[in-house]
Amino acid sequence: MIKVGVLGATGNVGQRFMQMLENHPIFELEVLGASSRSAGKKYADACYWYQTEPIPEEYANKMVQTTDPTDKAYEDVDIVFSALPSDLAKKLEPEFAKEGKLVFSNASAMRMENDVPLMIPEVNYDHFEMLDIQRENRNYDGAIITNPNCSTICAVITLKPIMDKFGIDLVNITTMQAISGAGYNGVPSMAIIDNLVPYIGSEEEKMQTESLKLLGAIDKENNKFTDANFKIGVSCNRVSVIDGHTESIFVKTTEEATPEEIKKVMDKFDPLKEYNLPTYAKPIVIREEMDRPQPRLDRDAGNGMSISVGRIREDPVFGIKYTALEHNTIRGAAGASVLNAELYVKKYL
Amino acid sequence: MIKVGVLGATGNVGQRFMQMLENHPIFELEVLGASSRSAGKKYADACYWYQTEPIPEEYANKMVQTTDPTDKAYEDVDIVFSALPSDLAKKLEPEFAKEGKLVFSNASAMRMENDVPLMIPEVNYDHFEMLDIQRENRNYDGAIITNPNCSTICAVITLKPIMDKFGIDLVNITTMQAISGAGYNGVPSMAIIDNLVPYIGSEEEKMQTESLKLLGAIDKENNKFTDANFKIGVSCNRVSVIDGHTESIFVKTTEEATPEEIKKVMDKFDPLKEYNLPTYAKPIVIREEMDRPQPRLDRDAGNGMSISVGRIREDPVFGIKYTALEHNTIRGAAGASVLNAELYVKKYL
Amino acid sequence: MIKVGVLGATGNVGQRFMQMLENHPIFELEVLGASSRSAGKKYADACYWYQTEPIPEEYANKMVQTTDPTDKAYEDVDIVFSALPSDLAKKLEPEFAKEGKLVFSNASAMRMENDVPLMIPEVNYDHFEMLDIQRENRNYDGAIITNPNCSTICAVITLKPIMDKFGIDLVNITTMQAISGAGYNGVPSMAIIDNLVPYIGSEEEKMQTESLKLLGAIDKENNKFTDANFKIGVSCNRVSVIDGHTESIFVKTTEEATPEEIKKVMDKFDPLKEYNLPTYAKPIVIREEMDRPQPRLDRDAGNGMSISVGRIREDPVFGIKYTALEHNTIRGAAGASVLNAELYVKKYL
């Protein structure tokens, strides 16, 4: 068993990390790290637990620790999962990496750094190779590996098999994102009941830049990432859904493809099957019904780790369009980090 | 005063017609037509009235009539507004036109007929010219003038000033549509609370074909409509909003345009101002806030007749993208028909 | 294994029955019975499955059967669970009982018959004793055992330990009930978003009469049920919640009791523990937080079989008040029938 910690354990994504690490076959959650407001309290007292499953008993009475990497609590910990707010992540994640920890981060702070892998295991795990450069550049004993924004993951997992087989020239996405993505207090009910908000701060920019890094390559001569070679435009909306980001995706492929062909490559996409990772599920589940996927009905597919895709059909402008759905706090956040860590352990430890 | 009737008066759009015709300065609502289930009852007993304003008193006790154009009730009526279901509209609207009535229809049945104007007054009122052909072709004493699908209207009003000034090559739209568009019983609550449905039957096809007819021209040599010369692709979704369709719209203009220029042509777009039509409002209201328009806050702009547009910005693929919002049962349905009729009366009667 | 059937298998409660019978240790679901519209089709084609877990694979391809008890399909079946609409239940349930089947019914049709047990296993399983009379009266080889209305179950389970210890003089309940209780198409979204409906047909009457039968006794001399000896008044409301009925309950006990004492008797209430029934869970779970129970967070307690109770406190009029919450389609419907059947099997077969 590898001992791990969670940074930002009391928030919404932090709680999801704890659910995913409960009874995990290779990770043992040792340290629940949170702000000084919570540190020193019992976890059950420090956080408002608002998941539909009760708080895992083994953690309820655990003492919350600080997020100081030199704290003795972290001594035996090899891996920390970070659900820190961006500003704190920028400061603390490098400190943990310097102390020799492997930081698997859901925060956006380090994602676009040129020596930090931004990773979806099914898409670009070769980007782990950048870690040697990162350690050299930054004098880390540990390392930082990030996962993308929730809405990026949903799209990119579905784009990967298309790109591999047919190439991609243009991508257009309009998102309809769940309220849980903004944290428990993020969206006031008066803002979203009988309403939607056609704006999520920085979300469009993240999706546009992260997608190109994820589907790009490592330029080994210059030791940096190079972007994928297509254009992508995005419009982001918040809708009255608790969990589950839905995306209307349009793709112009380089080589022409029929909806049937697209469906086939998506359905067959299963690149990590051989690794038997505990959190892994078939990345894409195809729905044949004309009115699916729907967030309430399909977000839990593959224990929340599968993207559900439906309505693959022709489009007059792009050629292909479809609807994709992701559980944003599992596949799009905590599960993404955990899966990154599981693959890393399998390959390198 | 011109005497008018409403066909399908008990449904959701029918109720909106009645609200818009109450105290109308030139139309006097004389006949409330509905199915044989309702005919013969008092209106207040025949329908479940679920608007937030109470049922207009002058109509509550009116006797509901049939939808038979030869019924004596329609004798003095010059105009009928049709909120009939599509199959009934296909049968009954031509019968009313033959009986000499001007039929202003919100139904989809006749929209794509090659001698029937599909009209948004601000966009293509020159299509009225087709009525001579229609009367000749069909032996009508009256005429049929249709308005488009709710979600088409929202988009096309915003596209018109762009096309006029810069030309349009490509359009991409993802809609997030209100439940009222499906009628009172159309969307079960179990289908839409904590959920969305990424499918609305025939909606994408309607938007794609209707937009090209609306922004097209009359081919006077061949006496038929010709489509506008751009490509358009659409993805339609139902969301948990009562009234107000929101659309993420992407446009590739023929001649390059900045967001600021697009905003300017939209803001100045006011083609029917001179006619002083009772139901007319400035067609496009620009919102400057980064998170607007929002359905609950902006659907009532211009008494529900203005499209609210916000977030006009650059897009990596199309050049321009923005968000548009429309009150779907007013501007997108009852108000669309009434405005068509008001303009016809002003120009031809 | 005892072979069982489900009548009304395609509806909302029918689907819940199938979920509860999947992998059941003593029941084997053999026959899915539904109306002639569905009979002869594969189950997956006959019903719109809208649970968040996928349709159990073993049932998806099963052929739907009729609801005719003489149909050969029912030959080996000993127990049928009925999720029929009330009018059909009234006709068909007696026919199944005559054919020798044990009918465990969630329908309201037979509940108040004077020789039919209305049962919550934790509350009044001695009412099974009425079955001898029933068989004699009605010439049944089988029998009919009903479970109460969903909202009745929630209240009565919490009242039982109070009555046993302190006696009850007066009860007042206001319910806030979930939309799933009305079936998938029961509540239009336009009726309940940003809204509530202060009326559910016959619900108040059911709660008021069923509670007294459930907490009443068998009058052995006259072979009939006698009502419990307290007064109960109810007001029922439908709210915008998918699953989970919440009830504000006020109780005047015969013998004075403090909130602390009430909490204690509820917490200790566990009358069927010894039977080890597969579907059984601790009947009442006490929540200590001041703002719980909440339907979204607590409805799944005890796999949906536990009532969550919180806010037990003093009331100036009644003495005691509290909030109770029940998963209405599990504990309040399918699970109620299944638990009745499990106990019957344990005690009599």
Add this chain to the structure above:
Amino acid sequence: MIKVGVLGATGNVGQRFMQMLENHPIFELEVLGASSRSAGKKYADACYWYQTEPIPEEYANKMVQTTDPTDKAYEDVDIVFSALPSDLAKKLEPEFAKEGKLVFSNASAMRMENDVPLMIPEVNYDHFEMLDIQRENRNYDGAIITNPNCSTICAVITLKPIMDKFGIDLVNITTMQAISGAGYNGVPSMAIIDNLVPYIGSEEEKMQTESLKLLGAIDKENNKFTDANFKIGVSCNRVSVIDGHTESIFVKTTEEATPEEIKKVMDKFDPLKEYNLPTYAKPIVIREEMDRPQPRLDRDAGNGMSISVGRIREDPVFGIKYTALEHNTIRGAAGASVLNAELYVKKYL
């Protein structure tokens, strides 16, 4: 015209005050007072305006002032309406009263003071008589007049005609309250979508104590208020409704009354008709439909100033039960204060 100010002008109730004072025939809104964070800014910049009507133009560009009563801005102001948070109200309202202002307050801070009228004009305007005592006790040149909690107003307006005619022994109320009552940021969307919260801090206590003061009398010998002589118990819930508190109310009258008699006294209740107050509407509107009142459909009755009452029926425990509905931020907050002020002006100025 009487010059008035609003304290706490940027919040949800503050915005409602501004809507009610726009174009008011006797009040002229002169000063928009808010915290130091807002003071000095233009109103449109200082607040996030989230009403469905646009921000009144005449106020959008007005400079926000402090809430310091000695500020020159308040020099010509005779009346201030207070939408301050409770702690600030406790400090500032007496200061304004000392400076000679009439303070009409929606805050709870001073409501239960023994020389401060807690008033619903239709119920107890004779409590104005306490103001002489108040001025003497507190050395005020002005005065403080409070209105009750939103949910109290709804209930007490319906209880008043019952008490006057039949007397009241016992009252039981369960509320289902709208999210707007907690302010724009008060209820996170994750707390209320597909959910309800069976707790609102201090709300039950407020309803229980305020109701007795409102329906009580002035003990002229001892110069204090005496409570009404009945018992009342309340349970409060927050539900997924934007505006509109719904209450299930049970009443045991002293003298027996039929539902028909109760309906009659409510319908005839119209005590302030003769004063022609600008904001006044018929206090109680009776709904005859079996499923009304409903918040979305009925909250705007009487421009939000009428309580809608329906389902008046017999109850086995109390004798009478019914459902009442109030627009909580109009009748239950801003409108309540404005009506108090209008009546005071009519009677004393």
